[in-house]
Amino acid sequence: MKLMNKTAIALVIATLGLSGCTTGVGDTIYSGYVVDKQSLDLIPVGSSREQVMLSMGTPSTTATFDNEVFYYISQVRRRSAAFMKPRVVDQTVVAVYFNKDGVVDRRASYTLQDGKVFDTISRTTPTGGKDLTFLQQLLSGGSGPGAAAAAARNMFQQAQP
Template sequence: MIFGRWKLAAMAVAAVAMTGCAGVNMHKGAVIDDQLVATIQPGVDNKASVEKLLGRPSFTGQFSDTDWYYVARDTKQVAFRNPSVLRQTALLVRFDQGGNVASIHRSGKELVASVDPSNRRTPTLGRERSFFDEIFGNIGSVGAGMAPGQ
């Protein structure tokens, strides 16, 4: 009877612990509806009609406002691990000088970059100095051999 209670308690603790490992799906950025994007036609639509369909862009071009970018990302995170990208969409709507849609480009997850830092230390050229060289290396060398005002 005591063994049965311990077994039941162990199963309850295991069930609670496993719920912490459940994945959390998240969506960040614009909501890009494929059917609405398919209705945008170059030469027919303009900035006002695109804004009505898709909303304000995530950001515009850096040097001109003729490029509108809509960016969306779906991720999954398990417990305390880094989130992994499930789906990413970047939609570029390019306008001509008159404000009409010139072209639409779509890209996906292939543009996600993985950056690997170099051992958390920046490689430099030159002499390696120890801790004590860094602290005591300049004693007596500041202003040595120089006349005042030089």
Template sequence: MPLRIAKASVAAAVLAVALAGCTSSTSLISKRTQGYDIPDSALQQIRPGQSQQLVTLVLGSPQTTNTFGDRTAWYYVETEVNQTSFGMTMIQERTVLAIYFDRNKKVIERAVYALEDGKAINIETRRTPSFGEDATFIDTILSSF
């Protein structure tokens, strides 16, 4: 009988520990911002006709740039994520500030894009065919005999 009570108490302890890990506590999740922190006050300061120097003073240097024709675009990306203590990162919100300049390095326009404005791009996974066959390690050994 005491063995049966010991097994039951061990099973109850294991169940209690397992259920303790299933609580709805958010202490295992931390919220943080990756990339730029784009404050609303900085967005209000960027207007058409301003120079690239002023944009650099207000926002800093861009994360990435793009030149097409006589226009240049600067991109500032802010991503808010929840990260678990296990290293999983879940994107909650993404904001991309795009500032477009003319050939005289003056602001033409600015645009703010959200996560919903993005498009998923499928990466091509097909391989370019080569002449002959891909030989496995076993095929190579067997062909040597």
């Protein structure tokens, strides 16, 4: 009888321990602007920049290359365990394009299938070129192709009397 009680207690403890591992596994993280159809309907083509700001709020980011563009970005990221890096599973970018007079020229909505994942957390833009580690920069003496040779020449010129 005692053996059966110990076995039952061990089984209950093991079950509780395993159920603790499975509850709460996986997180869904929502970030950015939540797209609201009603707010989008309040800014038809021809609306002013102020009307857009009043109905949509402050944009996630803007672009001012030719004409101004407001971007409202939202992302859904998931991770299967708390210690794992989240991966982007859904992304929506609402773009409001203005003409040179500052009125809405057109609106567009882009999803993950339309382009690259935009990293809203680090706020960095990937650039071309070679990324060097600290040690590589230290050993090369610079970042250009002839930087190591120039450093060696300078060292030898300073050593000569």
